[in-house]
Amino acid sequence: MSIRNKIYFASDFHLGVADYKLSRQREANVVAWLDSIKEDASELYLVGDVFDFWFEYRHAVPKGFTRFFGKLAELADLGVRIIMFKGNHDMWMFGYLSKEMGVEIVSDELIIERGGKRFYIHHGDGLGPGDLKYKVLKKIFRSKVCQWLFARIHPNLGIGIALAWSRRSRIAGLKKERFLGDEKEWLVVYSKEILKREHFDYFIYGHRHLPLDIKLNESSRYVNLGEWISYFSYAVFDAEGLSLRYFKRND
Numbered sequence: 001m002s003i004r005n006k007i008y009f010a011s012d013f014h015l016g017v018a019d020y021k022l023s024r025q026r027e028a029n030v031v032a033w034l035d036s037i038k039e040d041a042s043e044l045y046l047v048g049d050v051f052d053f054w055f056e057y058r059h060a061v062p063k064g065f066t067r068f069f070g071k072l073a074e075l076a077d078l079g080v081r082i083i084m085f086k087g088n089h090d091m092w093m094f095g096y097l098s099k100e101m102g103v104e105i106v107s108d109e110l111i112i113e114r115g116g117k118r119f120y121i122h123h124g125d126g127l128g129p130g131d132l133k134y135k136v137l138k139k140i141f142r143s144k145v146c147q148w149l150f151a152r153i154h155p156n157l158g159i160g161i162a163l164a165w166s167r168r169s170r171i172a173g174l175k176k177e178r179f180l181g182d183e184k185e186w187l188v189v190y191s192k193e194i195l196k197r198e199h200f201d202y203f204i205y206g207h208r209h210l211p212l213d214i215k216l217n218e219s220s221r222y223v224n225l226g227e228w229i230s231y232f233s234y235a236v237f238d239a240e241g242l243s244l245r246y247f248k249r250n251d
């Protein structure tokens with residue numbers, strides 16, 4: 001009988017980019033990682049942009065990701081609680097993953113308390129100063145009417161357009177992000193704003209595509225989960241606290 005005493009966090013696998021072959025390699029890394037945590041994980045938080053594009057139609061879902069889904073289902077069946085956040089690339093999850101494997105879907109932020117610590121978790125899109133263009137787009141993307149209209153387009157065309165759009169994004173270039181400094185890192189700014197009103201021990205985000213572990217004050221940290229094209233980064237919380245790690249396959 002294994003002891004499930006660790007909580008894992010990862011984000012931005014962007015399954016689907018940059019092409020089929022690269023995506024399958026990345027998927028294999030993700031699956032190896034999931035396999036390595038399946039015995040001691042109590043909870044798994046996938047903090048957005050797991051897919052480079054995902055849209056659920058009433059009776060159809062995008063092709064691919066079979067090994068990922070298989071491993072995720074295995075974890076779910078073993079009793080690991082799986083929580084998936086909507087990212088800016090894959091916010092169109094409407095219940096398929098919940099029905100198939102009990103995955104809990106989070107639309108925006110999630111506040112949890114574990115081991116006496118308070119966590120603020122969010123994919124990280126549309127927060128903090130700037131990026132007005134995306135903030136408007138997010139309203140459109142999240143609108144029920146627009147989603148209904150998009151679902152009326154034949155999937156071959158709809159998914160085709162979405163993939164073409166998605167592959168013009170930052171991550172598709174496979175380039176590493178650079179740290180901007182505390183004042184310009186918008187999720188640092190955003191977290192510090194929240195701390196003025198409310199205490200959190202940990203702020204956990206994805207979206208930035210850069211693994212970060214930044215001290216915000218004496219008792220708060222901002223951890224960015226990075227991405228899985230260059231870093232294979234994730235965070236784990238256990239009796240030792242929260243730490244940012246890098247997965248290395250040993251096969």
Ligand SMILES: [Mn+2]
Nearest residue numbers: 012049171207
């Ligand atoms: Mn992303």
